[in-house]
Amino acid sequence: MAEPRKQLHIAIFPWLAFGHIIPFLELGKLIARRKGHRISFVSTARNIERLPNIPPNVAPLITLVKLPLPHVHNLPENAEATMDVPNNVIPYLKIAYDGLQEPLSMFLESSSPDWIIHDFAPYWLPPIAARLGISRAFFSVFNASFMCFFGPPKLLLSASLQTTDEPDSSTRTELEHFLVPPRWIPFPSKIVYRPYEAKKLFENTEVNASGVSDLFRFMTVCLGTEVFAIKTCIEVEAEWLNLFGELLHIPVVPVGLLPPSPQEGNDNKDSTWDAIAEWLDKQEKGSVVYVALGSEIRPSQEDFHELALGLEQSRLPFFWALRKSAGGESIELPEGLEERTKGRGIVWTGWAPQFKILGHESVGGFVTHCGWSSVTEAFQFGRVLIMLPFIGDQGLVARFLEERQAGVEIPRKEEDGSFTRDSVTQTLRLAMKDEEGQIYRDKAKEMTTIFGNKELQHRYVDKFVELLENHRQIITKG
Template identity: 85%
Template sequence: MAETKQQLHIAMFPWLAFGHIIPSLELGKLIAQRKGHRISFISTPRNIDRLPKIPSDVAPLITLVKLPLPHVDNLPENAEATMDVPHHIIPYLKIAHDRLQEPLSKFLETSNPDWIIHDFAPYWLPPIAARLGISRAFFSVFNASTLCFIGPPKWLSSSSGTADGPDPGFKRTELEHFIVPPKWVPFPSKIVYRPYEAKKLFENTEANASGVSDFFRFMMVYLGTEVVAIKTCMEVEAEWLNLFGELLPIPVAPVGLLPPSPQEGNDNRDSTWDTISKWLNKQEKGSVVYVALGSEIRPSQEEFNELALGLEQSGCPFFWALRKSAGGESIELPEGFEKRTKGRGIVWTGWAPQFKILSHESIVGFVTHCGWSSVTEAFQFGRALILLPFIGDQGLIARLLEERQAGVEIPRKEEDGSFTRESVAQTLRLVMKDVEGQIYRDKAKEMTTIFGNKELQHRYVDKFVELLEKHRQIVTKG
């Protein structure tokens, strides 16, 4: 008689950033929906309250767990996610996050999940979970090429040249080490940082106000987890997934691209879409560029001016979703910009339903900061990408997409990262309408066969869950 599968209880604990929280929730929903396992989704009260509504078919299987965020000096009240604070305040958010150690331990002790699927930030979590007999999986919203570039634990550590540690020649201690492919990448690659990006990244290699560096967090998580699950798939990053599997001594599992489900908004948000769709409906099919730099990117006033004036100079119809920054810094549009572009473009300062906008037939291109989730959304609908990365892994994602001829980066100066209105206008015209840019438009359409193929993507989740089930069976029997 066939053995009946036991329902697993899986706790999920994403980092306090919506670029991490939403893919983590998407993964949780799919695990519940497809396999019937129970999910405890853990975050802070305000973040939980901002989540999209859980579909009724999986709601009974998903428990939303609110852990109040401890108070930390320098962290504004009600700031519970990276989108709520300017970039330089994020280390204080990490301090508050690290202070969730005790309430999270108590929750794990009382609820006794089989697995905890965690993020890169809680470097203190694996030993706690191991002591409680809970299996650990690190879920990375960073794609495989980025993880390979960051490097495996032995090259993140401070030791050098020991029997099992890195060769001293592998240790990256200089800025120059980040603008070339790492020595452990055995094939040709252009996925590197530019000098201006490497300067910013270099900060991550040093301890910040939270007391530890981001690299240290990665290293400790790798050393304490049992599986690494990555938001990617073989069809996009086969060579990088294979390499990462060789670099780590534990299973590496692609969980697919987790394309977000269309969200049902509340009435207010639906009326927002009515207004936006009316304008989009009036535009010619395949003529509009959508501009959105995510909820955390804060360009300088100069960058902002050049982007705006480049949009104007390009002559392309545009829809610009312009989020007001959490830090409250005031950034002004160039004088007379809205008047001069009236009718041709819209600057939208409220909430904008990105998924619905990208799916609209008038949209052909997307000026993006290269967040992996935004890229995933765009390729579901075959939108050609104009790449304008700013922080973190965005530069590496831009290089990956350029290697695949799936987007074009707006040229910047290597040293300071500045760009001009002319380079913005030129890149927009190339990707949106020039004959030479047809290759990028075609490649973006080709991407829908991977990114838009829900069945293909869901098979990755199924395989991942089978891995979790088998591992638990072995642990239980052992």
């Protein structure tokens, strides 16, 4: 007779960015809902207060654990997530995050979870968890092709600690090295950085005000974890997943694309949705361009103007979700834009329910920064992507999707990343209207068979949890 399955206690500890917090929470909800394991979701008080409502059917299994974020010089009061601060202040948020080491250790010691699912930032966590007998799983909200581009962690860690004048021939020390596929990718690929993106990337390899580089954090955590979970699936990037497993030498487990459930939005904001839906209902099916560049992207005033004027020139109906940037920097719309586009376009400055908007039948395309979670949401509904990446993984995600002809990137100058209103207009019309853009619209619709297949995606979570269960059984019996 089979032994009864032990209920696991799993702690979940994301980095302080909502682009990480929400997928980590989604994973926790699915583990609780499908397998009945107990979840402790750990973050700071203000971030936990801003989470969407936990569905009643899983709420008894999920404990929200609020840790006090230490006060740090240069970090504004109540700033507890990247969306609360401008980019130049994020290193101070990392200092505060590192200050969670003691309260997190105390929580782990008193609650004794079986596993902790963690992010890239807490480079100090693996030895603490190992000492307490807690198994570690790194969860990457980035896709496998992005992870492969950076290569084997041991190689990268040695590069980030390099002190000699003669670096290992396999390391990448020059900007030009990031403009071509790395030598460890054995198949043809066009997934590379542009020069203007590589310049920004180099900032992440340098030690910042927190005392260590992001690269060092990531590689140290990689080398201290036991399982690498990743927000993707075999149907989307099998060859990259296989390659990443070979590079890492520990189990690499896709957890699926974690599509959010539409009924789990912020219920108290339904009146907002009603007002948006009323406008969308009046538009033709598939005609509207939805524009949203995420809560952390802050284009220059010039880029912002060119995007706005390109939208106006396109003559397409648009809904622009334009959140005020953190730190209060003001970016002005071109004079008279809202009057000239009245009725055809809406610039919405409050909270907007992205998932519901993308799901509305009048929306046909999505101007996006190519954050992997935004891409995931759009493809559930087969929306064609008009891609405008800015930071981090976004450029590589855009190239990955271009290879698959599932989106069109707005052309930019290689050196500085600038673009014109005309290039915005032409790309919008290609993606939304022109005959030669039909291939992109068709491919985006094809994506719904994978991204929109909830049962397929949920099976990945089930397999991941089975691995967690089996691993703990081996340890317990051992």
